[in-house]
Amino acid sequence: MIKKYHNTQLLPYILTCPTLLFVFFFILYPIFYTFKLSFQNVNFLNPGVTQFVGFDTFKEVLFSPVTYTVLKNTLIWTGLSTFLVIFLGIAIGHFLSQDFYIIKIVRALILIPWVLPGVVIAGLWKWMYHSELGVINKILTDLYILKTGKPWLGSPNTVLFAVIMVIVWRLAPLFSLVISAAIQRIPYSIYEAGEIDGVNKWQKFFYLTLPQIKYPIYAISLLVMIWGTNNLVLILLMTGGGPLHFSETLPVYLYKEGFMYYKASKAAAIAVINFFMLLGLSILYIKILVTPQKG
Amino acid sequence: MSKSFKKILILTEVHLVSVIILIVVLFPVAWLFLTAIKPMAEVQQLPIRWLPQNPTFEIIKNTWIDKRGYTTEWVTYFINSMIVTGVTTLTTICLATLAGYGLARFSFSGRFYIVILILVAQLIWGPVLLIPVYTIVTHLGLYNTLLGLILVYITFSLPFATWLSYGNFSNMPVELEEAALLDGCSQMSAFLRITLPLSKINVVTVGLITFLIIWSEYPFASVLLESPSKLTVSIGLANFITAFNIYWNEMAAASIIVALPLLVLLLVAQKYFIKGMLAGAIK
């Protein structure tokens, strides 16, 4: 039976309604609620206590030295991982844009790190980084690069970088695929002019290829930054933010304050900070997306 | 340099680099498999050996069925994950396709803002929303229920799925539908009979990406679920990783179980994954 719609003007609203309802209830309203919570003194252990305390909770967060360590870590984590992902993504992506049989095989297999669940990756790398039984230490000592195994995840100097390596391992292959697809889209006509002028490999890359993939690169950088700022699983399960907050980023800080120490309002205040970071990055990303790409 | 010699050189270089990339990317996964078939004594012995001397599939088996022959809680976890992921994926496909169609085909007031909203929502969701969502779900009485988690998951996969559908329908020519409309079909029936069958690829892509993300999700699951009968596969694995004593081979075996459905999907439906990711990064 075909129903007749009296007013076609209603149809789009009906179609988008369920989606909007979900987004409203579980994304928009929670954001508003987070802001509200951050101005209160709620603790999960004392349900019913919801006093308005103005900026007190924010003061508690901003005066705590842990917050600054966390912010610093988040910036390093986001910045360095993005830089490495882009760098490797471009390098490997360029390599993968060539037409060889074996490269087709690589392109197929290279998605595996991204497909693996975060929990699996966290467990796997925690195992590989193990100071006694980890395979990374084994390789490094067998190759005589190190004398004895180092506690990569247990030492303040190395933990953040060890964790960054993991997210780079996970994301760089994916973006190299994106880059290679983008490179393959570049029309040959661009290169023709260069061939006539007799450019070499490097000039071809820097002056011809790279500018053509500028927009995908910007888009990916922002996407990686957003994913990085949001990532919780990897650090939480590999190090728990430790040792001593040295690998703690904003989401991990948020999780611990809210669900281990029960300080709901403090966690909400941290969430507000995280939210503004995300909002800024999202706006930049959307701007890039809606900018028309050059021919 | 002769041309064929140059060719061989290039081929060698390409193969060498490819192998290096493959090793870096796949070695950890291979190590995971190797660990899962080693008995505990070998896992802990030093110096570390690459290959197991007495490989055994007992450990993987024991994740499902323990030594006394009873099924373990992992069967429950797996079923829970299947239910949650399956329901979420199906619902998301339905709602996202409808919404994407609505946004693509009709111009109505507020459309632009809705599109932007969807984009922003897709990027905002994450740990930021953990606390309020936990509180809201508890107030709704859905704490520690699969339904609560499903509702939350649907919300999180809808924006990206809608975006993908929106892109798909925007690129689809209107002529076929218009022809159907002229023949006297209503808008919805034109959609169901003509547009939808043409969007099979998009539907599959949306389904796969949603499945991938939801199956792997951990933070919200760990916060919204509590009793052993409700936990999902990612929580089960996380418990292995954060235990006082980590039995690495058991953890590896459980990891394989958690990862296997996704690896199978990847094998079967590669191009859909790539298409989905590309759509997210470039228009």
Place this chain on the structure above:
Amino acid sequence: MNVSYRKIIKKSMKIGIIILLSLFMIEIGCDSFAKQVTLRVWKFGSPSFERDYMKSRNKVFEERNPDIRIEWVYQVWGTKRKKVLSAFAAGNLPDVLLIDGQSIPEFATMGIIIPLDEINPELVKSWKPRFVPEIWNLGVWKDKVYAMSTYVDMAPMMVYNTKMFVEAGIVDENGKAKPPLTWEEILRVAKKLHSPPKHFGVIIAATTGTNDVNIFEGVAYANGGRWLDEKEENIVINGPGTVDALDFWVKLSKYAEPGLVETNFRQAAQLFFQAKGSMYLCMSWAPILEAQFEIPEGFEYKLTAAPKRKKPSGRFPRASSIMTPTTAFMVTSTSKFKKQTMKYVDFWAQYEQQKGWDGSVIMGRIPAMKVSFESESFRRYYPDLADLYKLGKLFEGSLSMPAFPGITEAEDKLGLAIQEALLKIKSPQQALDDLQKAVQKIYNEARKR
């Protein structure tokens, strides 16, 4: 026609409702005649064979008390406080908690547990003479009996690899391995036996987990350090006793495994039992952990008291050990079956149930009942301890592990302070000064609740 149908439907609905209501009333009535009561019991921690032993005794209880069923739930030790507090906030605590005695002041102040001697004073009085007084008192707070204990864990202890000692020539006149008795000695021995990566001088567990922190607290208390002053008003954790203990800990860590801040007590035990360290500073439960690992051939070890500073540098008297019952029976304030829970606790207050901990079934726990110490099995498995007990010296100078409202957060912060000192981020004095300020606040607030 329709009208009469409607009348019939309405009438049958009314009858149906009356029947349902009366069935419901009968059900409620039956419940109050206590047909079958289910006691929810939460057991925290313990290795599986210990829990299996307890479960087998539970079955005996159920056979003797057919109107009571035991619903036994195992909870992990690591998140015990979180588990109890969130259950308390959600209103679904169990009837009985089997958890550590250190939690008593906190739980009592928050109203989570109630004194056993307020439910059934005669019964509790009848238990008291069966128990070693020092252990009995661990379940008492503010003169009320909150818990019945089954065994205690003591800190600080040390296990050492006798083979390594003999091979390195660290022996006494009879050629037997000679364990270090003082801080100076252990530093010397650790240095001598420290040969990474083959094996380390000493294994130290230094995560922020409570067990790891308890081990350090044992060392600090033995050196005259304390959390609280005599009046129980001020936090004095930054006194010289603790500062010197932390300083010693930092010195000792030079000869320990490099990843010590990510090594918890179980992983540390694993390292020791695989001959990766010549000594492991631990607690009395070390033998229990032995049963869980595959020990290499010819491995020999001994359990003894941990080395102490020649003279305590803190202002409080030396505590020869600190202890707490880690499976203490407590009754929650929200239990609806207090009579039945007391029956259950009384069952476990019998020697018949507790004798498994004299070494015959479970090794590595110090039993709570006097009778256990005088038994054949105890003498067979722990001859040195049996002698000490006979001389009345076993519990001489033993104190309770620190227990005050706010202890969980305090110990968590102490764990962090220890790490700060070990990772050389702060000096021991500085780390403990900051700790003192933070915990003083926590303590003041926790007491108010």
